Amino acid sequence: MRKMKHKKLAALTLAALMALMPMSVLAEETSVASDPAAAEKVLTEAQIDLKQLEVDSLTEADLQEQTQVAAPSRLEAIPQAADLQVAELGAEKPMTFSKASAPAASADGIYLTDSFYLTETGDSELFYPLLLEDGHVLHVQVDMPDNAQLDYDVYLFEVDANLDLTMVDYSEYSTYINGTNGTLSEAVGAKNASGVAKEYAVLVQSYNGGSINQPFTIHIAIYPMLDNLEVDENADFARAITMATDRNTPVTSRAIDTVIDNDWFILDSSGSPIDQVEVTLDSVSVAAGYKVEVYTRSSSNQMIRVPISNNKFRISGGTYYIRVSSAVTTVTGQNYTLNLIPHYDADQVIITEILGGFDVTYPEGTRYRVEDSVTVKGVVGGNGFLLPNAQVTVTAENDAWTNPSYRYSTATVTTDSNGAFTAIVNLAPSYASRSYYLYGAIDFIHYYDIGWLYAESGSGFAGYYPLYIFAYSIYVG
Ligand SMILES: [Ca+2]
Numbered sequence: 001m002r003k004m005k006h007k008k009l010a011a012l013t014l015a016a017l018m019a020l021m022p023m024s025v026l027a028e029e030t031s032v033a034s035d036p037a038a039a040e041k042v043l044t045e046a047q048i049d050l051k052q053l054e055v056d057s058l059t060e061a062d063l064q065e066q067t068q069v070a071a072p073s074r075l076e077a078i079p080q081a082a083d084l085q086v087a088e089l090g091a092e093k094p095m096t097f098s099k100a101s102a103p104a105a106s107a108d109g110i111y112l113t114d115s116f117y118l119t120e121t122g123d124s125e126l127f128y129p130l131l132l133e134d135g136h137v138l139h140v141q142v143d144m145p146d147n148a149q150l151d152y153d154v155y156l157f158e159v160d161a162n163l164d165l166t167m168v169d170y171s172e173y174s175t176y177i178n179g180t181n182g183t184l185s186e187a188v189g190a191k192n193a194s195g196v197a198k199e200y201a202v203l204v205q206s207y208n209g210g211s212i213n214q215p216f217t218i219h220i221a222i223y224p225m226l227d228n229l230e231v232d233e234n235a236d237f238a239r240a241i242t243m244a245t246d247r248n249t250p251v252t253s254r255a256i257d258t259v260i261d262n263d264w265f266i267l268d269s270s271g272s273p274i275d276q277v278e279v280t281l282d283s284v285s286v287a288a289g290y291k292v293e294v295y296t297r298s299s300s301n302q303m304i305r306v307p308i309s310n311n312k313f314r315i316s317g318g319t320y321y322i323r324v325s326s327a328v329t330t331v332t333g334q335n336y337t338l339n340l341i342p343h344y345d346a347d348q349v350i351i352t353e354i355l356g357g358f359d360v361t362y363p364e365g366t367r368y369r370v371e372d373s374v375t376v377k378g379v380v381g382g383n384g385f386l387l388p389n390a391q392v393t394v395t396a397e398n399d400a401w402t403n404p405s406y407r408y409s410t411a412t413v414t415t416d417s418n419g420a421f422t423a424i425v426n427l428a429p430s431y432a433s434r435s436y437y438l439y440g441a442i443d444f445i446h447y448y449d450i451g452w453l454y455a456e457s458g459s460g461f462a463g464y465y466p467l468y469i470f471a472y473s474i475y476v477g
Pocket residue numbers: 151152153171172173174175186207
């Protein structure tokens with residue numbers, strides 16, 4: 001094993017020598033080293049064809065209703081629920097709530113909530129009457145017991161003067177416990193734009209199981225309607241979003257109408273080149289307590305929460321359901337912005353500039369010569385777009401070393417909002433494995449290694465750019 005040469009031996013650096021040399025010698029030297037003042041290496045061969053993401057809001061018209069919505073399938077399964085009439089269900093008893101009060105900031109609305117029990121399969125509770133004035137929206141949410149063995153569903157009926165019931169909405173998820181979040185709440189709603197007041201009734205019925213100690217909690221809210229795309233309280237009535245691949249497509253046309261509003265969006269990711277979707281609400285909505293969640297749906301109608309990390313979720317060709325909910329906040333009547341930003345995994349790295357050295361010509365050819373460090377600038381792309389916040393590792397590899405800690409000198413940095421990065425790689429010492437005798441009026445010997453520079457991000461790779469890694473120069477005489 002050869003002993004590593006110390007920099008101390010290089011008492012006369014190239015720059016010092018050049019300062020001492022007469023002009024004729026300097027002329028010799030410039031054939032070896034180009035002018036250090038023009039040290040930056042701009043890689044003109046790097047053609048950057050990466051774009052920035054644009055922004056283009058989706059309008060109400062862009063949010064299409066689902067064309068195929070399954071009919072409720074469970075209600076017929078319970079004999080006493082067929083051919084419903086209010087009287088048959090004993091709804092003549094007055095609707096009572098222990099917490100019948102409007103939240104502080106909702107003087108223009110009604111909010112009722114309480115907890116009730118269903119004790120066996122087929123057991124039900126009817127909530128009636130709910131009077132909905134013209135221009136108002138009714139939202140009902142039922143929070144399920146945290147129990148995988150219980151499955152309750154919710155149905156909403158319009159009630160006519162003869163107390164006949166017409167179903168107007170239903171919510172029939174299968175129970176799926178999403179960790180500490182429990183199973184997704186069932187939710188239904190109705191809006192009244194008929195010009196006259198209408199009556200409604202809500203039926204909560206056990207599809208499976210019952211409990212004398214685990215209640216369900218019902219929330220009922222009636223408020224003036226602001227959001228033209230109401231009602232869309234559960235995934236069956238989600239609005240379809242077509243997400244652009246080259247821009248942020250914020251939804252700005254929706255509002256939280258009541259303290260328990262649920263707005264649903266459906267995202268079909270089949271055939272999409274997008275790797276991850278960033279989903280966020282505007283800061284005012286976040287401060288108001290509005291939240292956004294993402295679900296997939298199983299073939300048995302279970303709603304399975306999708307993990308969101310750094311506001312992003314990974315898509316893989318399936319159908320995703322995005323829920324914006326107010327989660328019993330007191331702030332209503334407020335528009336929100338739902339941002340949907342496509343993200344791509346890094347598949348391209350372009351080195352645009354190399355700094356910290358200069359080109360020299362030794363027997364191995366002309367290479368960029370660096371000594372203590374090298375600075376690399378570049379950009380990272382994914383699917384043709386500049387990638388912000390992408391991690392890049394730049395490596396200077398020294399062919400002379402076998403020990404990896406000397407062979408590979410790396411710097412890992414993150415791209416800025418424009419997808420650009422600057423990495424400063426501090427180099428391990430040169431092995432001084434090669435030498436070149438420079439003849440002239442004064443002779444000297446340069447010691448150096450050869451190496452390579454490259455950059456990696458995701459599946460993107462840029463390199464190998466040839467380097468000389470300078471050790472020192474010896475004055476011969
Ligand atoms: Ca259910």
